Amino acid sequence: MTGAKWIMNFPVTATSHSLADYRARGGYETLQKVLTSMKPDDVTKEVTASGLLGHGGAAFPVGRKWAVIKPNDGQPHHLCANADEGEPGTFKDRWVLEHAPHLLLESMLITSYAIGCRHSFVYIRGEFDLPYRRLQAAADEAYEAGYFGERIFGTDFSCDVFVYRGAGSYVCGEASGLLTSIEGKKGYPRNRPPRLTVKGLYQRPTVVNNVETLANITGIVARGAETFRKMGTAKSPGTQLVSISGHVNKPGVYEVEYGYPLAKFIYEDCGGMLGGNKLKALIPGGISTKVLTGDDVAPLTYDHASFDGAGSSLGSGGMIAIADGTCMVRLLQVMLRFYHHESCGQCTPCREGMGWMHRIIDRIVAGKGVPEDIERLIAISNANDGTTICGMGDAAGYATVGFIAKFRDEFEYWIEHKRSKVGGALEVQGTWHA
Amino acid sequence: MSQIVSRLTPYFEQLKKRLPAGFNSSLVLPCLRRIQEERGFVADEDITALVTYLGVPRMQVEQVLSYYTQFRRKPIGRWHLQVCHNVTCSMRGAEHALDLLQKRLHIKSGQTTTDGRFTLSTVECLGSCGTAPVVMVNDTYHESMTGMKLDALLESLK
Numbered sequence: 001m002t003g004a005k006w007i008m009n010f011p012v013t014a015t016s017h018s019l020a021d022y023r024a025r026g027g028y029e030t031l032q033k034v035l036t037s038m039k040p041d042d043v044t045k046e047v048t049a050s051g052l053l054g055h056g057g058a059a060f061p062v063g064r065k066w067a068v069i070k071p072n073d074g075q076p077h078h079l080c081a082n083a084d085e086g087e088p089g090t091f092k093d094r095w096v097l098e099h100a101p102h103l104l105l106e107s108m109l110i111t112s113y114a115i116g117c118r119h120s121f122v123y124i125r126g127e128f129d130l131p132y133r134r135l136q137a138a139a140d141e142a143y144e145a146g147y148f149g150e151r152i153f154g155t156d157f158s159c160d161v162f163v164y165r166g167a168g169s170y171v172c173g174e175a176s177g178l179l180t181s182i183e184g185k186k187g188y189p190r191n192r193p194p195r196l197t198v199k200g201l202y203q204r205p206t207v208v209n210n211v212e213t214l215a216n217i218t219g220i221v222a223r224g225a226e227t228f229r230k231m232g233t234a235k236s237p238g239t240q241l242v243s244i245s246g247h248v249n250k251p252g253v254y255e256v257e258y259g260y261p262l263a264k265f266i267y268e269d270c271g272g273m274l275g276g277n278k279l280k281a282l283i284p285g286g287i288s289t290k291v292l293t294g295d296d297v298a299p300l301t302y303d304h305a306s307f308d309g310a311g312s313s314l315g316s317g318g319m320i321a322i323a324d325g326t327c328m329v330r331l332l333q334v335m336l337r338f339y340h341h342e343s344c345g346q347c348t349p350c351r352e353g354m355g356w357m358h359r360i361i362d363r364i365v366a367g368k369g370v371p372e373d374i375e376r377l378i379a380i381s382n383a384n385d386g387t388t389i390c391g392m393g394d395a396a397g398y399a400t401v402g403f404i405a406k407f408r409d410e411f412e413y414w415i416e417h418k419r420s421k422v423g424g425a426l427e428v429q430g431t432w433h434a
Numbered sequence: 435m436s437q438i439v440s441r442l443t444p445y446f447e448q449l450k451k452r453l454p455a456g457f458n459s460s461l462v463l464p465c466l467r468r469i470q471e472e473r474g475f476v477a478d479e480d481i482t483a484l485v486t487y488l489g490v491p492r493m494q495v496e497q498v499l500s501y502y503t504q505f506r507r508k509p510i511g512r513w514h515l516q517v518c519h520n521v522t523c524s525m526r527g528a529e530h531a532l533d534l535l536q537k538r539l540h541i542k543s544g545q546t547t548t549d550g551r552f553t554l555s556t557v558e559c560l561g562s563c564g565t566a567p568v569v570m571v572n573d574t575y576h577e578s579m580t581g582m583k584l585d586a587l588l589e590s591l592k
Contacts, residue, residue: 076454088520088559119454126467126504127560129573162452167463167502170558184462185494186501202457245522245563252564287521318563320522334524338558344501432527432567434581 002269003257004231006239007215012099017134019141022102028147030222031109035155038221040071043114047217049225051237056082056210057286057316059304068197069205071116078206079117080182081108081214083124083131084166084173087286088338090318092241093211095253097124097131100215101138105161107217109147112159115207119160122211123178126167136163170342174390175208176200177344188346189390212241212317232258236303240317246283247274247323247428258303265302266321275430277323281406285315287335288395290402294324312402323428327420328407332400333361334426339396349384350393356380357400364411367418374404374411438472439465439483446487458488462498466505475506503557511546511553513591516570519556522563531567531579532556538588551591 015021022028034043048063069077081104085093096104104122112120124132139161142148150158164182171177172187179201181187200206216238220228229237236258242265245251249271256265266272266279273279279294290312292300300306307314322331340358345351357380360373381397388394404411413421446465453460465488469480476499485492499505515535519528536542539552546553562568565577569584576587 085561086559089522089563091561091563094561119452125561126502127557127570129575160452162449162460164460165464165467167467167498168504169502181463182460184459184490184498186497243564245566246525251566283521320525320563322525326525331521331524334519334521338520341558426524426529427527431525432530432580434530 002242002254002265003260004239005255006219006228006231007096007100007103007212007241008253008255017099017101017138019102019138019145022100026222027102028106028145030218031106031147032153034110034113034221035153035157040114040116043110043221046221046225047114050216050220050228051225052213052216052220052228053236053238053304054210055212055216055240055317057087057288059314062209062213065197065209066111066115066207068195069115069207071114073116076119076204077115077117078201078204079108079112079115079120080175080178080201080206080208081120081122081211082173082175082178082208083122083128083135083211084178085128085211085316086125086170086173087288087316087318088335089245089283089320090243090286090316091245092243092253092317094128094131095241095243096211096215097128097135101135102142103215103218104135104211105138105142105147107214108161109152109159110217110221111207111209111214113157115205117207118158119162121182121201122161122163123172123182124163124165125173126165132163132165139163169344170338171344171390171392174392177390178208179206186344188344191389233301233303233305235305240302240314242302242317242319244270244319244321246320247277247326247431248272248321249274256302260302262300262302262306263298266297270321273321273323274428275323277325277428279321280324280326281322281328283318283320283322284312286318287320287338288391288399289313289315290398291406293406325422325428326426327422327424328403328410329361329414329420330365330424330426332403333365335399335403336361336396339392339399343392347388347393349387350396353380353384353393354396357396364414367414369415371412371415373415374408378404436469436477436479436483438469439480439487442468442472443487459490459494461488462490462495463502466495466498470505474509477507512551514553514555514570514572516555516557516560517543518558518560518562518566518568518570520559520563522559523566523568526566527579528567530581531569531584534581534584535569535588538585 052062053059172181176190177187242256336358340354343354381400384393384397410421
């Protein structure tokens with residue numbers, strides 16, 4: 001077991017995502033309590049007191065984001081749930097969308113009340129088919145039951161939700177790119193300031209929160225910030241939906257209480273590494289977080305301070321466990337091909353830099369690398385840092401520098417000997433069944 | 435006037451009801467997706483009709499179509515096999531899956547079989563890493579793929 005459960009606290013059955021089952025678990029009672037007995041500010045205060053951090057990757061305090069918006073300042077505000085889950089290794093929001101869509105919708109209604117939002121959105125990635133159908137069906141059920149629409153529970157509060165499907169762009173998972181996409185344009189991120197909570201969707205104050213972040217809200221308001229804070233650590237209260245994949249025996253989505261021992265999670269809860277292999281490396285939270293070696297990982301606990309201290313971060317909770325024998329050069333090649341493919345092309349350092357890095361790593365793998373290539377990759381990474389509108393350029397650089405810092409010998413070996421130091425495989429025995 | 439756009443207009447009007455007034459521009463992506471579901475791709479006449487219907491610049495629609503990878507301006511095969519070749523899928527056999535499909539279909543990634551039945555593509559992370567390797571067929575995920583499962587899948591796609 002991986003500690004306390006806040007979101008995955010019900011058994012998944014064939015009907016557990018339906019409105020009837022959600023109601024049987026107390027669904028939409030919190031919304032009624034909020035609309036009939038709380039002021040918008042009370043909700044924001046409770047969420048601020050809970051210390052809830054954003055679960056999309058940046059770990060920004062949720063209450064502080066909301067508090068920028070004044071619910072009664074006379075202008076329209078918007079809420080957008082970010083369900084554009086595209087960071088490689090991450091598939092946790094999909095669990096919420098497929099199994100707890102009403103929890104997300106109820107939380108969105110409560111959040112909309114807190115920030116004075118009349119029209120809310122869910123931006124879901126275009127490839128998610130079942131999650132979309134589950135969520136749209138849940139929204140239709142909720143409309144039918146009167147939880148969305150005009151004068152909800154007979155109060156003055158009205159709210160709509162629009163489930164907006166993306167169409168295959170990684171950059172639209174970045175909050176401002178997401179809003180540009182909802183405006184019906186190519187998903188170019190925007191310069192900050194102004195913050196999105198000041199000028200967001202169609203220049204209106206907008207809160208963009210990750211799906212899992214929002215899924216925490218109903219519980220916090222129902223059971224109180226104090227109960228929430230009993231989970232996790234002082235600096236990282238609550239839990240994280242960790243999606244673990246790669247060379248482990250039991251990949252999947254686990255709700256992990258912050259502060260849980262990482263080695264115990266990997267070797268006991270996830271059944272250890274495939275074929276009893278040693279853990280060579282761990283990408284902790286999506287490929288844009290810095291890679292750690294098996295030795296780095298051993299003493300860590302699953303919380304922000306522990307991972308920050310190790311020179312990486314929790315990111316989006318998308319953990320990739322890499323077994324001994326995996327070629328790190330070819331793995332970085334896959335990652336750089338991805339970043340090159342997904343660069344939106346708006347900022348020169350990223351548009352050009354991703355292409356250069358991709359071509360350099362291709363050249364190394366083709367046996368045509370030169371010793372300076374390693375320094376070139378680092379120099380391009382550093383040139384990207386802080387010079388692009390969104391964080392993608394930075395992230396690709398951090399990932400590259402991280403790989404080279406931890407596994408430099410493999411890059412040097414390939415350049416010198418024109419072949420992989422470890423055989424060049426990305427798989428370990430037992431991962432592919434003919 | 436694109437017949438598809440005229441036929442879909444009642445559906446587009448339904449979508450408008452859950453949006454604030456003046457959010458027509460936000461309908462570009464949802465409308466294009468619906469048009470593509472009907473026709474298999476987006477034709478010039480669809481763009482012309484949509485521009486008139488929504489009152490948005492033609493350039494905006496063209497930009498959207500060229501920016502988002504899921505939109506198509508040309509028809510493809512009846513079954514679109516999309517093999518994820520990102521990090522986790524590669525670590526669990528995506529290269530074997532792609533090899534097998536290329537051999538069985540006698541095409542390379544990016545091509546369509548001469549009978550128009552299959553188009554083969556590689557795609558980046560589909561958010562299904564826990565059940566890698568993943569092959570998406572049209573809109574449906576096929577997870578934890580093996581050689582035998584791929585053969586059975588091809589057999590089922592007539």
